């Protein structure tokens with residue numbers, strides 16, 4: 001028995017889904033934007049991000065008092081699922097929408113919320129994520145970037161690396177050490193850093209596909225005012241862990257190769273058993289991902305479940321590539337006019353990324369196993 | 376022998392760096408490196424009187440291990456073999472085989488189309504596999520100026536072209552006794568298997584080095600059991616690929632011996648499967664740095680992932696290998 005409220009909510013969600021789907025199709029067709037694999041990391045358009053914002057589909061959970069539409073996290077889930085399946089150009093506002101907006105809602109001061117949230121909800125304010133450093137990848141607590149107290153503010157010194165799209169972003173959410181500590185996880189803090197400030201240098205790192213995706217971001221004594229500290233001094237670690245739960249749990253962790261899978265099924269009528277097995281996996285991962293999203297919506301931090309979904313989901317994304325090669329083999333070609341050959345090439349080239357970005361699968365499995373075993 | 380060959384090739388290629396400032400492959404420098412190898416007579420080792428198949432494979436592997444695209448393996452193992460099959464010497468600097476299949480008419484004109492012909496944009500002569508009017512497998516030479524070439528690049532940046540020939544003037548080179556197209560597929564599959572192995576060995580070396588030197592959580596990555604498991608699985612893949620190529624080459628002296636042979640199917644299938652797994656594991660072990668252009672790893676992994684698809688992927692050869700096994704599996708395996 002479904003109660004009436006659930007039925008109403010479902011109908012509303014389906015209506016929202018249909019509208020987003022039609023919008024993405026129309027907008028991409030009219031602007032000539034192709035569907036891409038891993039579009040949330042690789043494909044961007046300021047107009048598209050802004051158009052989403054105009055429809056209330058960016059920063060969706062931001063309440064009206066900060067310029068947002070005040071929708072639920074499940075409504076947001078429906079929207080981003082549709083955008084990912086369409087391979088839409090959403091990379092510019094993705095990090096702001098996914099984790100910085102929620103982080104500000106959780107830890108931000110009223111002034112910080114007023115400053116950033118309206119732009120995020122308009123799809124116009126882009127954030128980069130400043131966690132990794134040359135010597136601090138999986139070992140995030142090893143960050144060396146330091147923020148020292150300086151008069152009424154801070155001085156930021158250090159370097160971040162692998163910063164996706166920092167060259168296109170306005171701000172970066174930076175994890176830095178503010179206080180020496182016995183326990184490496186203590187003494188870390190988060191800062192909202194304007195990337196146009198003096199002393200910020202953004203250097204490109206070309207990726208294997210010849211594109212500029214990553215950057216090295218150097219902070220050479222960058223002066224930050226007091227309002228740049230996000231949340232509580234010394235609480236950076238727990239703040240970042242909450243942020244990572246959001247970063248790791250979303251549908252982008254199993255839908256990165258969906259444009260390829262969709263194209264494959266349009267192209268071939270072959271429906272072998274292997275495809276059925278893969279689709280069962282897709283349906284079950286999606287169900288798990290939705291329940292994680294619901295838990296997040298209730299204000300929980302389902303770290304283990306999110307890690308499980310990301311491990312299964314990113315491996316599923318890889319299986320899609322292998323099934324495509326098997327069912328409809330073509331020479332993968334990034335520059336091909338043939339959509340399938342191009343999507344296959346994108347999916348192949350980005351294969352290494354999926355099980356690394358946002359925390360490697362080994363680190364995630366460590367979290368799962370240690371929690372399960374109580375170790 | 377193969378060690379000496381590798382050293383000699385390395386010595387030449389050291390003098391001809393091929394990376395451009397942005398870390399990508401510079402095609403002009405690549406041509407210079409190819410010329411240097413040609414001037415050193417390394418392109419002739421597979422000509423029947425000058426060397427044997429093992430030497431040619433060793434040269435192809437040594438060139439490939441450098442990680443930059445190179446037509447040398449194709450020239451050695453495909454071009455030279457095709458010419459040898461019809462009994463003529465190589466007369467041009469960069470003749471590239473177009474597997475066709477083409478049709479040769481009674482007036483010496485050839486019509487053919489082939490997609491993704493590796494190195495066709497570099498060709499100074501196209502060697503087209505065609506049927507003559509009497510249905511015999513024939514090799515003809517065509518000036519590239521007569522062809523319509525639609526060029527592109529593989530994932531690791533090496534050039535190919537779709538090739539179309541419409542009643543192009545062709546020079547008759549010779550007629551083969553066997554199916555020439557099949558022979559070219561075999562030679563190509565052998566070349567890609569040998570190249571994949573060379574790349575896999577380099578991927579293994581880079582991965583071992585990386586986990587020994589990269590420190591996280593105060594320890595080298597090699598100290599973590601999850602990392603050890605990945606590395607061991609990677610080493611297993613490379614070892615299997617080594618075995619697969621070795622059993623294919625055995626004491627074979629002529630690629631013709633490998634046509635329709637399960638040993639060749641085994642080599643191509645296993646090196647392709649190893650490519651998938653080893654590329655995945657090596658990138659996982661390297662973390663983000665492995666996909667930075669300045670790093671060497673992806674030069675090999677992108678090549679590996681590309682070569683799976685060339686001259687028949689696992690599915691193509693898997694079908695053939697399976698079909699070659701009769702009801703008596705044990706006899707097939709030990710025969």
Ligand SMILES: Cc1cc2nc3c(=O)[nH]c(=O)nc-3n(C[C@H](O)[C@H](O)[C@H](O)COP(=O)(O)OP(=O)(O)OC[C@H]3O[C@@H](n4cnc5c(N)ncnc54)[C@H](O)[C@@H]3O)c2cc1C
Nearest residue numbers: 129131132137138162164353357360362599601659662663
């Ligand atoms: C496409 C892409 C985009 C990215 N964008 C950003 C970004 O915008 N901002 C940002 O801050 N970072 C970003 N990153 C960096 C990402 O967070 C790191 O790559 C990741 O955390 C792994 O760190 P690393 O690359 O240094 O690998 P390492 O930590 O050196 O790991 C290498 C290998 O060792 C394994 N390993 C390490 N420690 C252990 C252990 N204790 N036990 C078992 N195995 C272990 C890892 O699992 C991995 O397989 C991005 C990465 C990618 C690939």
